[in-house]
Amino acid sequence: MTNIDLANVIFPNITKTIDDYIKMYPKRNLSETQFVTRFAPSPTGFMHIGNFMMALIDYMIAKNTNGVFYLRNEDTDKAREVDSAVDLIMNTLKHYNIEPTEYEYKGKIVGNYGPYIQSERKEIYHTFIKHLIEIGRAYPCFCKKEYLDEMRASQEEMKKRTGYYGVYAKCRKISPDEAIERIKNGEKYVIRFRSKGDFDIQIPFEDLVKGKLHLSENDIDDVIMKSDNLLPTYHFAHVVDDFLMHTTHVVRGEEWLPSVTKHIEMFESFGFTAPKYIHTPLIMKKDGDSIRKISKRKDPEALMKYYEEKGYPALAVIESVMTIMNSNYEEWHRDNPDKMFYDFTYDPAKMSASGALYDLDKLDNISKEMISKMTKEKLYEEAYTWSKTYSKSLQELIESDSEYFKSIINIEREQAKPRKDIAKYSDIENLIWYMYDDKFNKVDYEYQKITDKEEIKNILNTYINEYYNESDDKETWFNKIKEMCDKLGYASNMKEYKKNPEAFKGNVADVSTVLRVSLTSKSMTPDLYEIMQLLGKDRIINRFNLVK
RNA sequence: GGCCGGUUGGUGAAGCGGCUUAACACACAUGCCUUUCACGCAUGCAUUCACGGGUCCGAAUCCCGUACCGGUCACCA
Numbered sequence: 001m002t003n004i005d006l007a008n009v010i011f012p013n014i015t016k017t018i019d020d021y022i023k024m025y026p027k028r029n030l031s032e033t034q035f036v037t038r039f040a041p042s043p044t045g046f047m048h049i050g051n052f053m054m055a056l057i058d059y060m061i062a063k064n065t066n067g068v069f070y071l072r073n074e075d076t077d078k079a080r081e082v083d084s085a086v087d088l089i090m091n092t093l094k095h096y097n098i099e100p101t102e103y104e105y106k107g108k109i110v111g112n113y114g115p116y117i118q119s120e121r122k123e124i125y126h127t128f129i130k131h132l133i134e135i136g137r138a139y140p141c142f143c144k145k146e147y148l149d150e151m152r153a154s155q156e157e158m159k160k161r162t163g164y165y166g167v168y169a170k171c172r173k174i175s176p177d178e179a180i181e182r183i184k185n186g187e188k189y190v191i192r193f194r195s196k197g198d199f200d201i202q203i204p205f206e207d208l209v210k211g212k213l214h215l216s217e218n219d220i221d222d223v224i225m226k227s228d229n230l231l232p233t234y235h236f237a238h239v240v241d242d243f244l245m246h247t248t249h250v251v252r253g254e255e256w257l258p259s260v261t262k263h264i265e266m267f268e269s270f271g272f273t274a275p276k277y278i279h280t281p282l283i284m285k286k287d288g289d290s291i292r293k294i295s296k297r298k299d300p301e302a303l304m305k306y307y308e309e310k311g312y313p314a315l316a317v318i319e320s321v322m323t324i325m326n327s328n329y330e331e332w333h334r335d336n337p338d339k340m341f342y343d344f345t346y347d348p349a350k351m352s353a354s355g356a357l358y359d360l361d362k363l364d365n366i367s368k369e370m371i372s373k374m375t376k377e378k379l380y381e382e383a384y385t386w387s388k389t390y391s392k393s394l395q396e397l398i399e400s401d402s403e404y405f406k407s408i409i410n411i412e413r414e415q416a417k418p419r420k421d422i423a424k425y426s427d428i429e430n431l432i433w434y435m436y437d438d439k440f441n442k443v444d445y446e447y448q449k450i451t452d453k454e455e456i457k458n459i460l461n462t463y464i465n466e467y468y469n470e471s472d473d474k475e476t477w478f479n480k481i482k483e484m485c486d487k488l489g490y491a492s493n494m495k496e497y498k499k500n501p502e503a504f505k506g507n508v509a510d511v512s513t514v515l516r517v518s519l520t521s522k523s524m525t526p527d528l529y530e531i532m533q534l535l536g537k538d539r540i541i542n543r544f545n546l547v548k
Numbered sequence: 549g550g551c552c553g554g555u556u557g558g559u560g561a562a563g564c565g566g567c568u569u570a571a572c573a574c575a576c577a578u579g580c581c582u583u584u585c586a587c588g589c590a591u592g593c594a595u596u597c598a599c600g601g602g603u604c605c606g607a608a609u610c611c612c613g614u615a616c617c618g619g620u621c622a623c624c625a
Contacts, residue, residue, distance in 0.1 A: 040625095041625090042624080042625050044624095044625085074625065076624090076625080077623095077624055079624085080624070080625080141623095145623090148622090148623095152621095152622095156549075159549065159550080160550085161549095161550060161551080161621075162550085163621065190623055199551090210552095210553070210554095213552075213553080214552095215551085215552070216551065216552090220621090222622095223622085223623050224623095225623085226623040227623060228623075229623095231623095233622090233623070233624085233625085234624075234625050235625095237625095252625095253619090253625095254552095254553075254618090254619065255619055255620070255625090256619095256620095256625090257552065257553070257619070257620080258551075258552060258553095258619070258620040258621070259620080259621095279553095281553095281554085281618090282618075282619080284618085286558095286559090291617070291618085292617095292618085293618080293619090320560095323560060323573080323574090324560065327560055327561045327562075327572085327573085328561090328572090330560090330572075330573055330574095331562095331571095331572060331573080334572090334573090352554095352560085352561075353553070353554065354553080354554045354555070354617090354618080355554080355617095355618065355619095356560065356561090357559060357560075358559095359559050359574070359575085361559075361574060361575055362559070362560065362573080362574050362575085364574090365573090365574055365575085366574090372587090412586085412587085417587050417588060418587080419585095419586060419587065420586065420587065421585080421586060421587095448584080478583070481583070482583095494582075494583095507583095508583060509582080509583055509584070510583095511583080512583035512584070513583075513584060515583085516583075516584060517584090522584090522585090523584060524584055524585035524586080525584070525585070526584095526585080526586080527583090527584095528584080529583085
């Protein structure tokens with residue numbers, strides 16, 4: 001009995017050869033400078049910010065080189081799979097407009113290199129594994145979990161490297177005859193790769209982020225096919241898929257760095273050349289005094305849904321991640337304000353090799369800047385769309401009178417130096433609620449300098465009876481407030497007040513604050529004149545009367 | 549523990565042997581402007597690049613060692 005007999009016993013129904021598949025997945029019709037990337041998440045039901053960064057890198061590389069960015073669903077771990085996970089991935093990519101050119105979704109395959117779902121590629125993997133068995137580079141392993149556990153424990157005790165290699169790889173020595181017999185007896189087995197590597201030999205490897213490194217050759221016989229579902233492990237699926245799909249650049253987290261030599265050896269066992277690798281640093285989080293990997297369990301901002309729920313503009317999130325990917329992005333963007341982020345050329349070599357802390361302050365800043373530049377129509381649309389999914393109360397506010405809403409958000413907008421107070425759509429309600437009468441009751445007034453109730457009443461009455469005129473323009477309006485200040489003993493001129501504060505009861509800022517707080521309850525609001533214009537005289541009087 | 553990687557301000561970082569008295573941006577602080585807040589403007593914020601040694605006329609930049617941080621050592625990806 002030979003390895004070929006063994007291969008036929010294990011895969012009796014596989015009739016194709018790897019050459020058949022190589023023909024079915026021909027070289028892509030692209031030039032040397034057009035790169036092929038893929039986003040290959042496993043459908044666990046989460047979209048982590050680190051995954052998102054990798055997808056963005058994939059997208060940027062393909063976009064920059066006019067190449068191909070495809071999505072591959074790595075669902076070989078059926079135990080961890082979540083039903084809605086693919087929807088989440090697709091929706092997130094769609095939300096950020098970084099959609100793949102090839103993918104498989106809801107039964108539809110777009111692209112010529114599918115299926116793009118690993119569990120649908122079982123026959124392909126089996127063909128490749130069968131080939132490896134035939135040429136003696138893979139074999140069935142009957143070792144039980146107990147043996148493996150004992151092996152590891154004794155290796156640790158003897159301070160040796162752990163793993164299934166050398167003398168520990170006892171199924172390596174099983175003859176085809178014995179293997180066939182044991183299989184026919186119904187013994188459970190996995191398929192392992194037969195490594196020819198020598199751990200003491202260092203091989204050079206170049207990672208596009210980390211640069212040139214030397215890594216020990218792999219000598220571990222890794223499992224390449226699992227026993228229960230007969231699906232491949234990540235290592236093997238990576239090799240087969242990225243070869244057949246002609247991926248030129250593999251972007252993945254740096255946790256994969258220690259296994260590149262496994263992958264290289266597997267590529268070589270088929271006579272294939274490995275793709276280029278971009279091992280991205282992990283995104284970190286500060287936790288007290290220490291720094292750790294950002295965690296989906298402890299840090300809400302680790303998950304992409306956080307940014308959607310809070311209502312950050314998609315572009316703001318992209319730009320904040322771009323600054324982590326390539327810190328020269330910001331400068332570029334300043335110099336090219338009219339270009340889109342994808343016009344920027346991403347360079348993995350400029351990416352930091354160490355893990356970066358993701359800074360929410362930075363995101364807020366980028367986002368405020370971006371929202372401040374939106375027209376009122378644009379902000380209205382964005383905020384309204386967001387509210388329909390995430391905030392019923394804001395939605396109701398907007399729907400009660402959309403023109404009024406637009407007028408409110410337009411205060412200090414659409415001008416050279418717009419107001420920057422909205423970082424995310426979920427901020428809006430808290431910034432404008434007082435413009436709605438049904439919310440303006442039982443409020444806490446934040447009076448500042450002038451707190452005496454009689455004096456406040458006096459200012460309000462004097463103002464409404466003697467000075468306020470709804471049709472005044474802004475300059476006249478403010479001049480009248482100053483006139484009132486003079487009359488009531490407050491300084492109308494700040495410079496004079498500062499020169500001699502003792503001579504006055506207070507100043508025009510203090511008086512304005514009384515008006516502002518009486519009308520809004522808050523001491524910090526946008527332009528008071530515009531607020532008063534929007535409220536109108538009747539509502540102003542009503543609010544003054546509410547002040548007790 | 550073995551192997552691999554990293555270490556420049558509170559944060560992202562530039563820097564790649566002399567142009568650096570360490571860029572730019574965020575954050576923070578102060579001042580100016582101002583009807584509040586914000587905006588804007590101005591100023592400040594690492595005498596020093598984890599530490600120790602070496603190479604060199606010259607080092608954040610090159611070499612060695614130490615420390616610390618991270619990754620990895622699964623039929624998970």
